Amino acid sequence: MAAREIRVGIIGATGYGGGELVRLLSRHPSARLVGLQSRGRDGVPIAASHPHLASTGLEIGAGLPDDLDAVFLGLPHGVAAELVPELAERGVTIIDLGPDFRLHDPADYPRWYGFSHPRPDLLAGAVYALPELHRDALVALRDASVRIAASPGCYSTAAILALAPLARAGLLDDVVIDAKSGVSGAGREPKPEMQFGEVNESVRAYGVGGHRHLAEMEQELTGVAPAKLDPLDFVPHLIPMTRGILATCHVRPAREVSQAELDELYGDAYSNERFVEVVDSPPATKHVLGSNTFRVHVHHDARGGRVLVLGVLDNLVKGAAGQAVQAFNVLFGLPEATGLEQLPLAP
């Protein structure tokens, strides 16, 4: 572990993602949390937003100190795009948990997010911080003067990790991604449809017109594929649980494949990945709760010739704060699992 202490701040510390960042970073052996920010909460103890984190003794501060090494951002889309340039240009390493630097094509912002990106020039240099796909780019970022790591969305992480091995092999022909998520991905702002009485004992699809994470999924899967992919069919669902995403990927492969070939593809892709586990039966989200693990199962359906890929993760850890810390570790030359070694919590 690094002898040096890395001075870290969090902007947007009172949301669910912010809470997870505090949980992980306050136990990280090389990071020191020196500043927490959240609009309108100056001077408020962390326990007011995150009662479970009371023992950290932290509080929301009026601003961030000047001598930060890194800052994590958990902000609504459009807000980070305004804030990041100044921070990044004065040398702070940025790990943004929002979408503002994930998409390379500036035209995607008005299309998917409804705003014009204020600094399209920075998009090319930002790295889509999925270490399993872009580890080298994250390493290279260490030497850049402007360092922006755009941490992937929760659904995107699940879908991309589930499908990348097929995409690379040119096997993704026709793809349905049917995802099931706990409610914490919707954030913490009170919404009528997120009240317990509405969510409990119910399931429904949403974002049927086209969920924003589609943009990332198509960018990244096309990025590793031999040719541009057809539009993906992605339908997310809200189910009555708090944490966890299961991405059920129904793939009609471009050519016939065997189970053995699939096993080899996934084994090759992930056998050296600390946070990806290829398993031989359908995984449950409970198997990864609270951990930074993505667990995946691939199955060849002999009846219809399809390939079924089932991937699970904890949306607030591997789908958000944990993955951001993983990227942080790469960016600062630390072992990738530093501060992320907690085992899942079950039952």
Place this chain on the structure above:
Amino acid sequence: MAAREIRVGIIGATGYGGGELVRLLSRHPSARLVGLQSRGRDGVPIAASHPHLASTGLEIGAGLPDDLDAVFLGLPHGVAAELVPELAERGVTIIDLGPDFRLHDPADYPRWYGFSHPRPDLLAGAVYALPELHRDALVALRDASVRIAASPGCYSTAAILALAPLARAGLLDDVVIDAKSGVSGAGREPKPEMQFGEVNESVRAYGVGGHRHLAEMEQELTGVAPAKLDPLDFVPHLIPMTRGILATCHVRPAREVSQAELDELYGDAYSNERFVEVVDSPPATKHVLGSNTFRVHVHHDARGGRVLVLGVLDNLVKGAAGQAVQAFNVLFGLPEATGLEQLPLAP
């Protein structure tokens, strides 16, 4: 309503489906529950198995009376096949909630259920008791000497009703049915994986090798389609709730269709159906809880050209006991909604 009282029995009254039958039939204005059976429970009050039904004062009897008009069966597969022939042949109208008379081709039983059907001769005359598809056949059954109505499976009901309008129009080309179910469909026998601690805060796929309800779905959808369908891709999931199924059907249509055409197809198919509601936004299972309603939404995805059909039902009502009572009403010439007029219970 019929002046005459119809004498009804239930075999398998202590399971979840049996409980729902008791709940519905004990308030049915034309039915009289004259016999409840359940192996090894002779003389036990209904309250021992179904505490919520204590006020009915019913108890499990040693056998069924001889002068039954109809009997409902909620039994493990293979058991009804042995029991039904004698009952049916002595003139009792059979409404079987299990799979033993759902499939027309005797070869499907060893293939999907692992047993040879003891009376393949009875399969041809049995009616797949989905009134929305086979109402006329149910009416015709009134005059048959042997009357076996095979009530559809829960997933099958959801998938078939969701897809029948597309099947009829010859539009079903490539179909993925990704279903999400509460746990009550798994029945009442204690299983390690159905303990609360395992199900809560988790989601997983199961039956990945080919769920048995596929056989019914393919039989019935092929039955209404102009040509034999390719194998369906059906993957069920267990989610942390007790009741409800959402079938998310991702369809690549055989030719381009518009939203207007879809709306017309579904409107035509279901505008006269008392228990099917076509809605203009994604439905939640909570919207139909405790009722015999199937609610469906159809959406044309302009990006990829797919059709998304979302159908919800309560697996123990429209997916089991309620649908059986609906068929019973048809079989006995009663208004189809008799005893099924309860509104859903929400939140």
Place this chain on the structure above:
Amino acid sequence: MAAREIRVGIIGATGYGGGELVRLLSRHPSARLVGLQSRGRDGVPIAASHPHLASTGLEIGAGLPDDLDAVFLGLPHGVAAELVPELAERGVTIIDLGPDFRLHDPADYPRWYGFSHPRPDLLAGAVYALPELHRDALVALRDASVRIAASPGCYSTAAILALAPLARAGLLDDVVIDAKSGVSGAGREPKPEMQFGEVNESVRAYGVGGHRHLAEMEQELTGVAPAKLDPLDFVPHLIPMTRGILATCHVRPAREVSQAELDELYGDAYSNERFVEVVDSPPATKHVLGSNTFRVHVHHDARGGRVLVLGVLDNLVKGAAGQAVQAFNVLFGLPEATGLEQLPLAP
């Protein structure tokens, strides 16, 4: 059943209590729902607030018709007090689901609810509409010129019905009421602490400084007791479910009692009550879900000499809308169970 149709309105129809009133009254054989009101929702179909009730075809109207026989109110405290007098004085029978007419002593309003009652003169004539305690007063109200029935609170119903037999017998000495409730009792307005992610997998006490339902409980239990009671100790808890209340009442009796005496007390009190079931083992809230039943178990603890009374109900039915319909039936001379005969829904 009454031949005449009773014309009924609901003010506050879009809340959870309002939804239950619509569910029950739209199937009530003697009531006709002729007007639904909800602030700022004129002309909005009921399906917008209550998707499960879409099939009723009802919509929120701009006002109530003039020729109403009865109106149900589901309003925040203080609002009904302003609205009711004019309605009542022009001859409409009022069934108020809020607290504004539950307390006889005007001084209780500033103390417990923080407002001065605008019409203290009406409090004396209003009936606390718990039919099991005040059936005669409800019957007598039929002949009054001003008819205000104040439907009890959810916790109050549970606690009063659980303890009334002991109170009447002069046995209530030292009483702890530890109640557990699903979240629907908190209403429908989005609140941060009622988001699914906060409620799920958690339990907490609230209202520790003194919950408002204490006022009703003490008024009513003192009302049936031979002498004024000491302050009750009432602590409500929020548990991760939607519907249901369990009131666990730990009583140190004023003198030694036996199980046989307790059984007799409760049997005598409730054997003729259609909606109260005395059972011989601890009841679960699931046993009464969706029904108007209150189920109660009384147990003498030989070790410590205490009496434990466990009472369950569905807070939205017997604790709110169902009980209001029960009172309505009494007020209009209908059989008390009219429109309330649905059996509980389980599992």
Place this chain on the structure above:
Amino acid sequence: MAAREIRVGIIGATGYGGGELVRLLSRHPSARLVGLQSRGRDGVPIAASHPHLASTGLEIGAGLPDDLDAVFLGLPHGVAAELVPELAERGVTIIDLGPDFRLHDPADYPRWYGFSHPRPDLLAGAVYALPELHRDALVALRDASVRIAASPGCYSTAAILALAPLARAGLLDDVVIDAKSGVSGAGREPKPEMQFGEVNESVRAYGVGGHRHLAEMEQELTGVAPAKLDPLDFVPHLIPMTRGILATCHVRPAREVSQAELDELYGDAYSNERFVEVVDSPPATKHVLGSNTFRVHVHHDARGGRVLVLGVLDNLVKGAAGQAVQAFNVLFGLPEATGLEQLPLAP
């Protein structure tokens, strides 16, 4: 941290408590898991019982190695009593998570557990391993030849820690402990009443005739009180969640007390305790999920003069495996929080 590695085994590794022991001990810096046992599971990978722990690569072994330093036992009552003596006498430090060595009086075993203790001679030397009460005795055990630490029950931990400050001050007069628990405390064996469909959306009391944890509570609270206590009134409830206990303690104090006095009592008792947090508002079980923290709030009710104490813990951590590891740390001279520093997981 200790330089030396402590060789540790677990008997009963496949239950929920066993899983938590593996989770904590496999990340414990001074412990090395050298043997896992579970009846009938020899050679089975840990992933078969605990899929979330697959990455540990552990498996169930045929027996325990001879050179163990310590063994943790998670066994049904009566089984450890047979197994422990031989292990303890050959010098292995025992940390028993079951009840077989918790009670000092041998007569309590037939009374509460229905078996005669085979080795009553060992009960006197066993330490009730609640470090907050018996830290010195655990330290002293290091030098004993037979070392048996009896880890407290989950309810007992909550109730004893909640009430010990009042007991010590002679303030416990009349006590009601109304506890709410998630289902994981009931263990992992499939039981009909623990199926998801039965537990979800329901709450019920159980153990109404006298729960076994009463014996420990009375032993330990009397142990710190100036005089023998009256029988406690303890009623546990099952609520629809997996982990967590809330003990709501309603106390009629022996004399009048003020909030200030209560605050001082609890502050004095727990300000130096690493795993006890005294908080100024009602805590939720979610605030401590997955951690070894007990959080407690004490409130003086001015109306009735009672004292309300609300204590929460995670039944599988501070109520079982975490507390056992805490005792292990004391027994081996390690800092008490070694391996227990994980923060709670929320939402």
